[in-house]
Amino acid sequence: MNINELATASGVTTRTIRYYVEQELLPNPEYGYPAQYTTEHLQRLALIRRLKEEYLPLDEIKTMLQGLNADELAALLTEHTANPPPAKAATLLTSAGDYINQVLGRGAVREQMKQNYAPPTPAPATPPATAARKEQAAGAVPPTLDRAAPMPPAPPAATAPPPTPAAMPTPALSAPASEAAIPARRARVDTPPGSIADEGAQPDASRAATAAFATVRAQEAAAAPQAEIAPAPTAGANDAETWRRIVLWPGIELHIAVHEDRRFNRIVARLLEAAHRILAEEPEKAEDTL
Amino acid sequence: MITWKAEIDRRYVPTDRASECYLRVSIKVGKETPRGRRLPLTLALVLDRSGSMSGSKLDKAREAAAYCVRQLGADDQVAVVTYDDEVDIVGPVHAMTDRAKRRLLDDIRHIRSGGNTNLAGGWLTGAQEVAAQTDGRLARVILLTDGLANVGMTDPTELAHHAAELRARGVSTTTMGIGADFNEDLLERMARHGGGHFYFIENAAQIADMLHRELGETLTTVARGVTLEVTLPPGVEANLLNDFELGGDRHCLRVRLDDLVAGESRAPVFRLIVQPGRDDTTLPLTARLRYQDVASGETRELRDDDSALTYATRARCEAERPNAAVQEEAELLNVARARESALRYDAAGDYAGSAAVLNQAAQRLQTVAPASPAAQAEVAKLQAEGQEATGGFAALRRKALHYSKANSLQNRE
Numbered sequence A: 001m002n003i004n005e006l007a008t009a010s011g012v013t014t015r016t017i018r019y020y021v022e023q024e025l026l027p028n029p030e031y032g033y034p035a036q037y038t039t040e041h042l043q044r045l046a047l048i049r050r051l052k053e054e055y056l057p058l059d060e061i062k063t064m065l066q067g068l069n070a071d072e073l074a075a076l077l078t079e080h081t082a083n084p085p086p087a088k089a090a091t092l093l094t095s096a097g098d099y100i101n102q103v104l105g106r107g108a109v110r111e112q113m114k115q116n117y118a119p120p121t122p123a124p125a126t127p128p129a130t131a132a133r134k135e136q137a138a139g140a141v142p143p144t145l146d147r148a149a150p151m152p153p154a155p156p157a158a159t160a161p162p163p164t165p166a167a168m169p170t171p172a173l174s175a176p177a178s179e180a181a182i183p184a185r186r187a188r189v190d191t192p193p194g195s196i197a198d199e200g201a202q203p204d205a206s207r208a209a210t211a212a213f214a215t216v217r218a219q220e221a222a223a224a225p226q227a228e229i230a231p232a233p234t235a236g237a238n239d240a241e242t243w244r245r246i247v248l249w250p251g252i253e254l255h256i257a258v259h260e261d262r263r264f265n266r267i268v269a270r271l272l273e274a275a276h277r278i279l280a281e282e283p284e285k286a287e288d289t290l
Numbered sequence B: 001m002i003t004w005k006a007e008i009d010r011r012y013v014p015t016d017r018a019s020e021c022y023l024r025v026s027i028k029v030g031k032e033t034p035r036g037r038r039l040p041l042t043l044a045l046v047l048d049r050s051g052s053m054s055g056s057k058l059d060k061a062r063e064a065a066a067y068c069v070r071q072l073g074a075d076d077q078v079a080v081v082t083y084d085d086e087v088d089i090v091g092p093v094h095a096m097t098d099r100a101k102r103r104l105l106d107d108i109r110h111i112r113s114g115g116n117t118n119l120a121g122g123w124l125t126g127a128q129e130v131a132a133q134t135d136g137r138l139a140r141v142i143l144l145t146d147g148l149a150n151v152g153m154t155d156p157t158e159l160a161h162h163a164a165e166l167r168a169r170g171v172s173t174t175t176m177g178i179g180a181d182f183n184e185d186l187l188e189r190m191a192r193h194g195g196g197h198f199y200f201i202e203n204a205a206q207i208a209d210m211l212h213r214e215l216g217e218t219l220t221t222v223a224r225g226v227t228l229e230v231t232l233p234p235g236v237e238a239n240l241l242n243d244f245e246l247g248g249d250r251h252c253l254r255v256r257l258d259d260l261v262a263g264e265s266r267a268p269v270f271r272l273i274v275q276p277g278r279d280d281t282t283l284p285l286t287a288r289l290r291y292q293d294v295a296s297g298e299t300r301e302l303r304d305d306d307s308a309l310t311y312a313t314r315a316r317c318e319a320e321r322p323n324a325a326v327q328e329e330a331e332l333l334n335v336a337r338a339r340e341s342a343l344r345y346d347a348a349g350d351y352a353g354s355a356a357v358l359n360q361a362a363q364r365l366q367t368v369a370p371a372s373p374a375a376q377a378e379v380a381k382l383q384a385e386g387q388e389a390t391g392g393f394a395a396l397r398r399k400a401l402h403y404s405k406a407n408s409l410q411n412r413e
Helices: A003-010 A014-022 A039-053 A058-065 A070-081 A088-093 A095-103 A108-117 A131-138 A171-181 A214-223 A262-280 B056-071 B100-108 B118-131 B156-168 B184-193 B203-220 B312-321 B322-345 B353-370 B375-391 B395-409
Strands: A242-251 A252-258 B002-008 B013-014 B021-028 B043-046 B077-083 B087-095 B140-145 B171-178 B195-201 B221-231 B236-240 B245-248 B252-261 B269-274 B283-284 B285-291 B299-302 B306-310
Touching: A003 A014, A003 A039, A014 A039, A039 A058, A039 A070, A095 B118, A214 B299, A252 A262, B002 B285, B002 B299, B013 B312, B021 B077, B021 B221, B021 B252, B021 B285, B021 B322, B043 B056, B043 B118, B056 B077, B056 B100, B056 B203, B077 B100, B077 B118, B087 B118, B087 B269, B100 B184, B118 B140, B118 B156, B118 B171, B140 B195, B140 B203, B140 B312, B156 B184, B171 B184, B171 B203, B171 B312, B184 B195, B184 B395, B195 B203, B195 B395, B203 B221, B236 B252, B245 B312, B269 B322, B322 B353, B322 B375, B322 B395, B353 B375
Parallel strands: B013 B306, B043 B077, B043 B140, B140 B171, B171 B195
Antiparallel strands: A242 A252, B002 B021, B021 B269, B077 B087, B221 B252, B221 B285, B236 B269, B245 B252, B283 B306, B285 B299
16 A cells, blocks of 8 residues: 555554654555555554553654564554553553652662662662663653742633633633733743643642652751752753752742762752742742832 | 443434534443452552641541551552651551551551641652552552642642553552642542542541542442543544543544442543534444453453434424433533632632632523423522632632532542
8 A cells, every 4th residue: 555545544644654664663665656555554553553542652662563573563453452451551661660769769869869878768669760760861751840830820810701611711721821811920841741731730839849758858958958959850860961950930940960979969958048048038929020 | 240321412413504412421330349359459548647637637547547457358458658748658568468457557556647748758659659569450549638738749730640650550549638728629630640539528537438438449340441432423523521531532532431340330421513514414423432341351342333413404403302311411510610610710819700600500500401400409509609609618618619520520429
């Protein structure tokens, strides 16, 4: 079949098909005019689609599909066409344990801290964070913390007539409205892909920080005021080029390299302390200053 | 045993203009629990022990936790985690052998109240405990709190995201909010995205009831990963009125209903928008229901091809008597959306807006279902809420309304 027929049969656009070929998710078509695609292409496309629905990133799908023969492909397709039960789906993603490790510790940084200070950990039943690191390196980092910039409460909608029940604003739709109303006050941070649509939440940024294991808390407090820090979701926490972004105020951010050096961390802590002291002098509602 | 049926409120749609109708897919699970085996359970009980929990709330929470532990067998596993500003693993995840039970019950008795509320840390630590136990088991975290998350991660959007990610990895989250001070938006969203349930507990005496209910439900899971797929013909678009997770695309909508327990029912309702078309042509709709049957472990797929719409003259459309039950159900979902909207106005301080939304919803429901006693009761309730809204809702009432709308949108009672 030619590319148009393949597109029709698979429900995937020709552009996407070409992109997949280019990205080596699909084998090259057979030469000819027009180029010919086979049922294997069709199967692969169906499988890619299913896997995408399971939120697998393309490079992981690519790895999965590499070197599969027709039988294996068909088997995998059957498995994924039947709605996979949660347990089965889980084997395709990072494990729940690794995921939590990543969220709790932002992976390597926290692991590193634990090792440095060697506190008696209660050792929660989880595998080591190596897989989490690997995923970070691949750039597949969960979305996060730093979008929690301070936002004003939803503006009163007094001027607008209330919507009729037929046209109730869905939560997802109401967010842009509040954004439009007060553009200057909102520190815009790009929403990472895959995150849930903001449902009109008004997070408190100064507190939107990483959760920690109780046992490392005290040590962390000595190293840096972790509770006030939102680590940036950047890749590869174990290389020196990892930066943390701390939103101090709408429009004011501090970027700090993740460092193990105690002196460095002490300086950062003092800097943050000073910043918070200055900012705390500002009244909470400061529309007039903007 | 699952029975289901797809119904559209009308058979005919006009040829000369776009029209709207409703499709309801009612899914019912039989009362009998699966014979043979139930899913072994891995449960993390995460208890808030912040200062505000001290006294009867923590007492009741301890009692309820002890009840859970006693209910479970050696195949099940339980972890108990408490948090204030720090997180403690009271009992790491362990099979509930008699000996382990005795030890855990003893540890539960010694839980004492403390400081602030590191909700995220407690929750994630609980999830961590059950994380390794997702294969062929039901891994669930039950979070019980009376306060706002004020230490650690606190952003509802972020926490809901993590809850969804964990659910995709086999760990589900149920949340229980006690009293007037918790963040219902946060807890409801964590549970909704987390594939568990949200409970509003007005006073401590109800903690045990709710936990019994949750545990009972979890133990009688009949079908897992329940998914409804609706395929639409060209010229028809659909919006889901309920709060179920929606996937797929415009032509084939996929609704995730997750795990269903004995006696439970779900009825997703779609608003169909139908473009004009040629007289007498038929628009077929296909519904598919997929799930994993717990008793047999098999994946089942049911298919329904009986629903269809037919283009007809306007006169014929107007002569048709629509299905009142489907219309009423759709309108009740609109009412829940109205409550959601009213709460948002209320939170923003626009009490007049809040009242107007509720009154409008009452009027509409009155028009749609003038003869239904259930709808009439709801109309009266809405009118009373509309009155109340003009002065702003008290904290407990806000929670009750939030709970009520969340339950309606997810077909829970």
